[in-house]
Amino acid sequence: MKKRPNNRVQNNISKPVHYWLLKNEEADYSIADFQRDNTAEWNGVRNFQARNYIRTMHMGELFLYYHANGNPSGAAGVGKIISEPHADPTQFDTKSIYFEKRATKESPVWSTVRVQFVAQFARVVSLSEIATSARLKGILVARRGQRLSVMPISQTHFAHIRTLGMRSA
C-alpha cells in the first residue's frame, strides 16, 4: 500500500487551501456593510477569469476584503468562504442587471459563493503601502492593469497584510 503524502490535509486530499482577495467599491458595500450583514452572497461577478477562481474556492477559505475606489483604496478586513461554489441566481433574473441570456439552469454561466464577515482591520492597509512593501513583492493586486474583483493571494502575503491591518497605526 502506498503511503499518503504527509503534506496533504487528511479528508481533503484534492483540495488545496487557497487565500483570496475580494474587491468591492467602498461606496457600494464597505467592510462596515459586510459586518452589519454578517453573511452575503458574492453575486454579480461577470468576468470569466474571476468566475474560474470562484469555481476553485472551498468552504472555510479566507480572503482579504478590499475597498476599491476607497479613501484610501486597500485591504480593510477579512472574510471567509462559507459555501461551495454554485450558480449565481441573479443570472436567471430577467429584471436584474446581472441577467445572463445564455444561462440555463442546466448549464449556468456564472458562479457565486456565500461569504461571512470575520474581522475589520484597525486600519486600512492601503494599496500604496502594499505596492511598496518588499515583503509583498509580486502581489497581484499591485500589478499594473490588474482589475479582477477576485484574485488569489499567497498564504504569506495574506498573513502579512492581516498583521499590518490588525496593528493600529
Next chain:
DNA sequence: GCCAACGTTGGC
C-alpha cells in the same frame, strides 16, 4: 473627470 489597461462583442 481623466485615462490606461484591460475584456467582450460582432462583422468579416
Next chain:
DNA sequence: GCCAACGTTGGC
C-alpha cells in the same frame, strides 16, 4: 480566427 469598436474597472 482577426481585430476594431466599445464597455468596464479602478487608481489618481
